[in-house]
Amino acid sequence: MHFLNPIKLLCISALLLFTSSIYANSILVMGDSLSAAYNLKINQGWVSLLENTPEFQESNYSIVNASVSGETTQGGVSRLDALLKTHSPSIVILELGANDGLRGYPLNKTQDNLASMIQQSLDHNADILLVGNRIPPNYGKRYTEQFFTLFQSLANQFELNSYIPFMLDNVALNNNLMLEDGLHPNPEGQKIVLQNIMPFLLPMLSK
Numbered sequence: 001m002h003f004l005n006p007i008k009l010l011c012i013s014a015l016l017l018f019t020s021s022i023y024a025n026s027i028l029v030m031g032d033s034l035s036a037a038y039n040l041k042i043n044q045g046w047v048s049l050l051e052n053t054p055e056f057q058e059s060n061y062s063i064v065n066a067s068v069s070g071e072t073t074q075g076g077v078s079r080l081d082a083l084l085k086t087h088s089p090s091i092v093i094l095e096l097g098a099n100d101g102l103r104g105y106p107l108n109k110t111q112d113n114l115a116s117m118i119q120q121s122l123d124h125n126a127d128i129l130l131v132g133n134r135i136p137p138n139y140g141k142r143y144t145e146q147f148f149t150l151f152q153s154l155a156n157q158f159e160l161n162s163y164i165p166f167m168l169d170n171v172a173l174n175n176n177l178m179l180e181d182g183l184h185p186n187p188e189g190q191k192i193v194l195q196n197i198m199p200f201l202l203p204m205l206s207k
Helices: 006-022 046-051 073-087 097-101 105-122 141-157 187-205
Strands: 025-029 061-065 091-095 127-131 162-164
Touching: 046 061, 046 187, 073 105, 073 162, 091 105, 091 187, 097 105, 097 141, 105 127, 105 141, 127 141, 127 187, 141 162, 162 187
Parallel strands: 025 061, 025 091, 091 127, 127 162
Antiparallel strands: none
16 A cells, blocks of 8 residues: 655645636526527537637636526526535526527516526525526517516516626527527627627626
């Protein structure tokens, strides 16, 4: 049996402590296909693009992308507690709700689920970046407007400083930036999505 020299053991312990301190903070992305690089290579999605920005690489954050294509707010509620306990994120980016709207779910239930996820994140001392969304107008003016405004209502209710009304701003109506399905950004569109997110996220990274 071989024993490590005490000096070597001390050096290894210090190295492990230093390594863990470099990435002491994590960002948990709770999203759907819009954050899961749907029908793209994973490195083309906005989350991976974020990881490669100089601003992010100069920070002491790591990213856990827990986004799942097709995810609803109910699915997010069922998964969030375990993710918070496992990763203890400093920041939670909450980008869910679009699939609820596309499936015509009752909006009060969507709002309740998002409120539950916000409260859970706050209880774990995480800062929250709430990402709003829109759904196509063919769902009816009343429903689409109520869907869009529920995110603002949540931001007001929880006094969130970081709220993006529409992550696909300047992307959704441009066919050159969207996949053929008209719902998901293509690689060029993902770059603009990141541009939409960065002004809200950067102040959170510098805290």
